[in-house]
Amino acid sequence: MRVTQSIITRTLLQSLNSTKESLREKQTSIATGKRIEKPSSDPINFSKADKxxxxxxxxxxxxxxxxxxxxxxxxxxxxxxxxxxxxxxxxxxxxxxxxxxxxxxxxxxxxxxxxxxxxxxxxxxxxxxxxxxxxxxxxxxxxxxxxxxxxxxxxxxxxxxxxxxxxxxxxxxxxxxxxxxxxxxxxxxxxxxxxxxxxxxxxxxxxxxxxxxxxxxxxxxxxxxxxxxxxxxxxxxxxxxxxxxxxxxxLSSAEDVDLAEAITQYNVEETAFKAALSITSNAIQLNLFSFLE
CATH class of the missing domain: 1.20.1330.10 (f41 fragment of flagellin, N-terminal domain)
Structure with a gap:
């Protein structure tokens, strides 16, 4: 299968959205102090916390x-x-x-x-x-x-x-x-x-x-x-x-977030997100130039 520029761009956008969602979840965890937002976040600990x-x-x-x-x-x-x-x-x-x-x-x-x-x-x-x-x-x-x-x-x-x-x-x-x-x-x-x-x-x-x-x-x-x-x-x-x-x-062990660790992880992912955003932006521009040519 030929890997075209559009496939690369689509893959980058999907990765970007995934990272963005992860950042949103970490922002919520930092704001609420809870690392379990919904059952799918951590089914085992969510069940323990509920009990x-x-x-x-x-x-x-x-x-x-x-x-x-x-x-x-x-x-x-x-x-x-x-x-x-x-x-x-x-x-x-x-x-x-x-x-x-x-x-x-x-x-x-x-x-x-x-x-x-x-x-x-x-x-x-x-x-x-x-x-x-x-x-x-x-x-x-x-x-x-x-x-x-x-x-x-x-x-x-x-x-x-x-x-x-x-x-x-x-x-x-x-x-x-x-x-x-x-x-x-x-x-x-x-x-x-x-x-x-x-x-x-x-x-x-x-x-x-x-x-x-x-x-x-x-x-x-x-x-x-x-x-x-x-x-x-x-x-x-x-x-x-x-x-x-x-x-x-x-209950705290099951659902509470380690604030220092969460902030560190957020900063790391935010840096990665910004880098991915820059790469994706360049890829989209390159794809556009290729189309115009």
Whole structure:
């Protein structure tokens, strides 16, 4: 086959366009900091980068669940702490009420304070977090978990567990139900104390002091169990954050450009492009002169 001047020119133009496209891709890489513009640029690393990116997004979703769960748990612990502080005052009241030198009127005043504390604890038991009742089990909306009629406290929620998904195949229970709070006997002992004070019965009040201490211990144990959930969530949070840091590093290795190397390559190709442009220009002129002759 005879190689004509036009074939040479066409070949040079094709090479020139190819070099121009390569320069454009390198310009884009330098501007964006990414060396993979499309799947065809690097199919293997594009696939790796896509997997890393989707895993990071999934972990971010789990981290959001962990953060909201930590808020729920910390709020629960704060409420139980507040109830425990109320119980410390209740014990002081019981000690005063058991004193034989205290008259009936004095016990009536103490009974009114106990009644007020019961209302306070019921109010704490009806606390909500982000619009959901904390101690209602899965009945987090609607009727308040606890009601008090002046004689007894009624629980209106359930004992179901609230789960939060914090891993691909892992969920954590984050709640304390009202049944668990009621199991500390906080409401039973307080209403018994109120009745004993109303009945002006110092012996019965004295008998309740040990039960009040037990309620305090029960509340501390309950809060300790919630603290264990908090520690578990914090560990999961740290693991997810560490995993995402590693994944971000892998993602960077798969798709990020080495800026210094990219600029060097661009400069080399740009020089070659200018030289090829000059050669092609001369070839086109020569081909034109040959045609005119």
């Amino acid at each position: 890393f990116r989707r895993k990071i997004e999934q972990n971010e979703g789990f981290l959001q669940n962990v953060e909201s769960s930590l808020g729920w748990v910390e709020n629960t612990m704060s409420i139980i702490d507040s109830i425990y502080e109320k119980i410390l005052r209740v014990k002081e009241i019981a000690v005063q009420g058991a004193d034989n030198t205290l008259d009936e009127e004095g016990r009536r005043i103490l009974s009114e304070e106990v009644d007020s504390i019961i209302n306070d604890i019921v109010s704490l038991g009806n606390s909500s977090y982000l619009g959901k009742y904390v101690f209602a089990g899965t009945s987090t909306k609607g009727e308040k978990p606890f009601t008090y009629d002046g004689y007894s406290v009624v629980y209106n929620g359930n004992g179901e567990k609230l789960f939060r998904r914090v891993g691909e195949n892992y969920s954590v229970v984050i709640n304390v139900s009202g049944e668990q709070l009621r199991a500390t006997n906080v409401f039973t002992v307080l209403t018994d104390l109120k009745n004993a004070l109303d009945n002006n019965n110092p012996e019965e009040v004295a008998d309740l002091i040990a039960r009040i201490d037990q309620v305090g211990d029960n509340l501390l144990n309950l809060n300790s169990s919630v603290g264990s959930i908090q520690k578990q969530l914090e560990l999961i949070k740290n693991r997810l954050e560490t995993a995402n840091m590693n994944l971000a590093s892998y």
